[in-house]
Amino acid sequence: MTVSRREFLKGSAAALALGMVGAPACAAAAAGNEENVDKWVKGVCRYCGTGCGVLVGVKGDRAVAVKGDPNNHNAGLLCLKGAMLIPVIYAEDRVTEPMIRRGGKGSPLSKVTWDEALDFAAKPFREALAASGPNAIAYYGSGQALTEESYLANKIWKAGFKTNNVDGNPRLCMASAVAGYLTTFGKDEPMGTYDDMDAATCFFIIGSNTSEAHPVLFRRIAQRKESSPDVKVVVADPRRTNTSRIADLHLSFIAGTDLALLNGMAHVIIREELDNPRFYGRYANFVTNDGKPCTFEDYKVFLADYTPEKVQEITSIPAADVIKAAKIFAESSSTLSLWCMGINQRTRGVWANNLIHNLHLLTGQIGRPGASPLSLTGQPNACGGVRDTGSLAHLLPAGRMVANEKHRAEMEEFWGVPKGTIQPKMGHHTVALFEAMAKGDVKAVFIHCTNPAHTLPDLNALTKGLETAFVAQTECFMDAETLKYADVVFPAAFWCETEGVYGCTERRYSITEQAIKPMGNSRPTIQILMDFARKAGVDPKLFPYKTAADIWEEWRTLSKGSPYDFYGMTRDRLKKESGIKWPCPTEDHPGTNLRYVRGEDPLVPANHPDRLFFYGRPDGKANIFLRPYQPPFEPADKDYPFVLTTGRVIDHWHTATMTGKVPELQKAYPSAFVEINPDDAKKLGVSNGDQVVLETRRDKMTFPARITDTCMPGLVFCPFFDKNKLVNRLFHHAVDNASKEPEYKICATKVYKQA
Numbered sequence: 001m002t003v004s005r006r007e008f009l010k011g012s013a014a015a016l017a018l019g020m021v022g023a024p025a026c027a028a029a030a031a032g033n034e035e036n037v038d039k040w041v042k043g044v045c046r047y048c049g050t051g052c053g054v055l056v057g058v059k060g061d062r063a064v065a066v067k068g069d070p071n072n073h074n075a076g077l078l079c080l081k082g083a084m085l086i087p088v089i090y091a092e093d094r095v096t097e098p099m100i101r102r103g104g105k106g107s108p109l110s111k112v113t114w115d116e117a118l119d120f121a122a123k124p125f126r127e128a129l130a131a132s133g134p135n136a137i138a139y140y141g142s143g144q145a146l147t148e149e150s151y152l153a154n155k156i157w158k159a160g161f162k163t164n165n166v167d168g169n170p171r172l173c174m175a176s177a178v179a180g181y182l183t184t185f186g187k188d189e190p191m192g193t194y195d196d197m198d199a200a201t202c203f204f205i206i207g208s209n210t211s212e213a214h215p216v217l218f219r220r221i222a223q224r225k226e227s228s229p230d231v232k233v234v235v236a237d238p239r240r241t242n243t244s245r246i247a248d249l250h251l252s253f254i255a256g257t258d259l260a261l262l263n264g265m266a267h268v269i270i271r272e273e274l275d276n277p278r279f280y281g282r283y284a285n286f287v288t289n290d291g292k293p294c295t296f297e298d299y300k301v302f303l304a305d306y307t308p309e310k311v312q313e314i315t316s317i318p319a320a321d322v323i324k325a326a327k328i329f330a331e332s333s334s335t336l337s338l339w340c341m342g343i344n345q346r347t348r349g350v351w352a353n354n355l356i357h358n359l360h361l362l363t364g365q366i367g368r369p370g371a372s373p374l375s376l377t378g379q380p381n382a383c384g385g386v387r388d389t390g391s392l393a394h395l396l397p398a399g400r401m402v403a404n405e406k407h408r409a410e411m412e413e414f415w416g417v418p419k420g421t422i423q424p425k426m427g428h429h430t431v432a433l434f435e436a437m438a439k440g441d442v443k444a445v446f447i448h449c450t451n452p453a454h455t456l457p458d459l460n461a462l463t464k465g466l467e468t469a470f471v472a473q474t475e476c477f478m479d480a481e482t483l484k485y486a487d488v489v490f491p492a493a494f495w496c497e498t499e500g501v502y503g504c505t506e507r508r509y510s511i512t513e514q515a516i517k518p519m520g521n522s523r524p525t526i527q528i529l530m531d532f533a534r535k536a537g538v539d540p541k542l543f544p545y546k547t548a549a550d551i552w553e554e555w556r557t558l559s560k561g562s563p564y565d566f567y568g569m570t571r572d573r574l575k576k577e578s579g580i581k582w583p584c585p586t587e588d589h590p591g592t593n594l595r596y597v598r599g600e601d602p603l604v605p606a607n608h609p610d611r612l613f614f615y616g617r618p619d620g621k622a623n624i625f626l627r628p629y630q631p632p633f634e635p636a637d638k639d640y641p642f643v644l645t646t647g648r649v650i651d652h653w654h655t656a657t658m659t660g661k662v663p664e665l666q667k668a669y670p671s672a673f674v675e676i677n678p679d680d681a682k683k684l685g686v687s688n689g690d691q692v693v694l695e696t697r698r699d700k701m702t703f704p705a706r707i708t709d710t711c712m713p714g715l716v717f718c719p720f721f722d723k724n725k726l727v728n729r730l731f732h733h734a735v736d737n738a739s740k741e742p743e744y745k746i747c748a749t750k751v752y753k754q755a
C-alpha cells in the first residue's frame with residue numbers, strides 16, 4: 001500500500017534536482033493507493049517544523065494514502081517521512097488501552113478502564129496538591145501537541161492548579177531562538193517567511209542541516225540556487241553535511257566557537273564600510289552585554305578584538321574565509337539567514353541568536369523580500385502550539401510573560417479567575433523540573449506527546465526524576481522509552497484521528513482535520529486533559545469545551561489586538577484555505593508575509609512615519625548587542641580530546657517511535673553509529689564498522705564507526721534516534737543562562753577502539 005523507497009525516488013522530479021547534491025528526495029507523488037480513495041482530508045505533516053500541507057486519502061474507515069497539498073506552501077511536495085505516514089498509524093504496537101502500574105515503578109503495566117486510569121492518575125496529584133501545594137505538580141508538554149491541547153493544558157495548570165510548572169520539549173529546542181527574538185526585537189517569532197527563499201540572493205545557513213532536517217525547504221533553496229546562478233550559499237557548520245554540498249563557501253570550525261565568527265563578520269562589515277548607518281541609525285539601538293545603552297563607537301571598540309586573524313585562532317576558519325563570508329552576507333542584495341539547533345542548543349545560544357540578528361541590523365538585510373533572520377523551527381507545532389500559546393514556565397499566551405503583573409492580570413481577567421490566581425514566580429524550566437522531581441519537590445507530572453527518558457540530556461542524572469515522581473503519560477506507541485517510568489498511560493488519538501491546528505516556522509497556521517476514528521480505546525487528548533483535571537479537582541467551569549473548535553474560538557479571541565493577532569482565522573477559514581500566516585486580524589485579511597513592515601503588516605499603522613516598526617519594543621527599535629565570544633561548557637581538553645556532537649538523520653524522527661515502524665525508513669538507518677574523520681580513524685587504528693568506545697565524564701558507550709570526512713578531525717558525531725544506544729547518557733546538562741536550553745551540540749569525549 002505504500003511506495004518503496006526506490007519507486008519513490010524514481011518517480012520524483014525533485015529527486016533529480018536534488019540528485020546533484022546527493023540529498024534524498026521530495027515527491028509530489030501520492031504514497032499509497034490513490035485509486036482506492038473515497039475522499040481526501042486536509043492536514044499537516046506530523047513531523048518537522050517545515051509544516052508541509054498534506055491530503056490524507058480515506059477509504060471506508062481507513063486512511064490509505066497521503067499526498068502533498070498543492071495549495072499549501074510545499075506546493076504538493078513531501079519528503080519521504082511525510083509520504084510514509086500511513087503505516088505509522090497502523091503500527092502494531094499502538095497504545096490502544098489505558099494502563100496502570102499497580103505495583104509501582106518496575107511492576108508490569110495492566111490494562112484498565114478509562115475511569116480506573118483517570119482515578120489512578122488523579123489521586124497522587126490531589127495528594128501532592130494537598131500536602132505540598134500547587135508547585136508539587138507539573139505538566140511536561142510538546143511542540144508536537146496540537147495547539148488546542150497545549151492551550152488547554154497551559155490554562156488548566158496555570159489558572160486551574162495555579163502552578164507555572166508548565167514546560168516542554170521546545171525548551172530543548174527553540175528556547176534560545178525565542179529569547180533571541182525577544183531580546184533583539186521585543187517579541188518572539190520571525191518576521192520572514194518561506195517566500196523569502198524565492199527572493200534571497202544569499203543564504204547564510206548556520207547550525208542547520210536543512211537538507212536532512214527540513215528537506216522540502218532545502219529543495220526550495222536548492223531550486224532557487226539552480227535557477228539563479230548569482231545566488232550564493234554560505235554554510236557555517238563544523239560538519240560537512242549534505243546541506244554544505246550546495247555551498248559556495250563552507251565554513252567548518254571547532255564546534256562552539258561560532259560566536260567569534262559572527263562578531264568577526266561584523267568587524268569586517270564595518271571595516272570594509274559594508275554597514276548601513278542610515279538603517280541602523282534609524283531602526284536600532286546599541287546595547288552592552290549587560291543591557292545598558294551604548295554607542296556605535298563602543299560597538300566598534302568591542303569588535304576590535306574580532307579581527308579575522310583572531311577569529312581564525314579561535315575557530316580554525318581561515319581569516320580569508322571570514323572576510324569572504326562577511327562580504328557575501330553584506331554585499332548581496334538580499335540575505336536570508338537560516339539557523340537551527342547548531343545555534344540554539346548552546347550554553348550561549350541566546351547570544352548566538354542575537355549575533356545573527358546583529359548582522360542583519362548592521363547591514364539593513366531585513367524587512368525586504370529575501371532579507372531576513374529566519375529561525376527554522378524544529379517541531380511541527382513548537383511555534384503555534386507552545387511559543388504562541390505561552391506554554392512554557394515563564395510565558396503566558398500571545399507574548400505575555402509570567403513575571404509581568406499586567407500580563408498576569410490580563411490573563412486572569414480573560415480566563416475569569418480571581419486576581420492573584422496566576423503565580424508571579426516562573427515555574428521550573430525543563431532541566432530544573434526533572435531535578436525537582438528527583439529531589440521529591442515535584443511529586444507528580446503529566447507528560448504529553450514527548451519522550452524525555454530518551455531525549456533529555458545527561459540521562460543518568462535526569463531520569464532519576466522519572467524514577468521518583470508519579471508519572472501520568474499520554475502515548476501512541478509501546479516502544480517509547482518513557483513508558484518504562486509511567487505509572488499510568490493514557491492512549492492518545494494519533495495524527496488525523498482527531499482535529500487540531502499546527503503553526504510552523506513561518507507564522508503559518510494550518511489545520512489537520514479528523515480523517516479516521518481514534519484507534520481502539522484511545523481518545524483525543526483534550527478529552528483526556530479535561531477528564532483528568534476534573535478528577536484532580538479543577539473547577540470544570542474553566543474548560544466548558546465540547547470540541548477542539550471551541551478551544552480554538554477562545555484562543556482566536558484571546559489573540560485579538562495582541563501582537564499575535566490571528567482573530568481572522570476562523571475554523572471555517574482554516575478548513576477552506578491551506579494555511580494562513582499571522583498577523584491576520586480580520587476574516588478578510590489574507591495573512592502577512594513581511595512582519596513589522598508598513599503596508600504589509602496590519603499591526604503597523606498605515607500612517608507610521610517609518611517603513612519598519614519593531615512594535616515589540618517600546619521605542620520601535622531593535623537592539624544590536626555587544627555579545628562576546630565565550631567557549632562552550634565542556635570543550636575538548638587533554639583528558640577528553642574529542643568533541644562529541646549529536647543530531648539528526650533524514651529518515652528518522654527523534655526517538656524513532658514513528659519512523660522506526662516504516663521499513664523504508666528504518667532500513668536506511670537501522671541503528672546508531674559514530675562518524676569519525678579518516679585522519680583520526682587512522683591515528684586510532686579504527687576501520688569502518690569497528691566498535692568504538694566514546695567515554696565522557698558521565699558514561700561510556702560503544703558505537704560502530706563510520707569513517708567519513710563529514711566530521712573535521714577532532715570531532716565525532718552520533719545521531720540520537722536509537723533507543724538501544726541512548727547517546728544522551730554521555731551528555732552533561734549545562735544550559736544557557738537565559739533560555740535554559742541544554743548544550744546538546746558539544747561535550748568532550750575520549751574515543752578509542754574497543755579492546
Ligand SMILES: Nc1nc2c(c(=O)[nH]1)N[C@H]1C(S)=C(S)[C@@H](COP(=O)(O)OP(=O)(O)OC[C@H]3O[C@@H](n4cnc5c(=O)[nH]c(N)nc54)[C@H](O)[C@@H]3O)O[C@H]1N2
Binds near residue numbers: 173255340343378
Ligand atoms: N529528519 C528529521 N528532521 C527533523 C527532526 C528529526 O528528528 N528528524 N527534528 C526536527 C527538530 S525538533 C529540530 S529541532 C530540527 C533540528 O534541525 P537541525 O538543527 O538542522 O539538525 P541537527 O542535526 O540537530 O543539527 C544541525 C547542525 O548543527 C551542527 N553543529 C554542531 N555544533 C555546532 C556549532 O557549534 N555551531 C554551529 N553553527 N553548528 C553546529 C551539526 O553539525 C548539525 O549539522 O530538525 C527538525 N527536523
Ligand SMILES: Nc1nc2c(c(=O)[nH]1)N[C@H]1C(S)=C(S)[C@@H](COP(=O)(O)OP(=O)(O)OC[C@H]3O[C@@H](n4cnc5c(=O)[nH]c(N)nc54)[C@H](O)[C@@H]3O)O[C@H]1N2
Binds near residue numbers: 341448477656658727
Ligand atoms: N542528543 C540530542 N538530544 C536531543 C536533541 C539533540 O539535538 N541531540 N534535540 C532535542 C530537541 S530539539 C527536541 S525537539 C527533542 C525531541 O524529543 P521528544 O519530544 O522527547 O522526542 P519524540 O520522539 O518526538 O517524542 C514524541 C513522543 O510522542 C509520541 N507521540 C507521537 N504522536 C503522538 C500523539 O499524537 N499523542 C501523544 N500523546 N503522543 C504522541 C511518540 O511516540 C514519542 O514517544 O529532543 C531533544 N534531544
Ligand code: SF4
Binds near residue numbers: 048050077215
Ligand atoms: S519536510 Fe518536514 S513537514 Fe515536510 S514532509 Fe518532510 S518531514 Fe513532513
Ligand SMILES: [Mo]
Binds near residue numbers: 172173174378379
Ligand atoms: Mo527540536
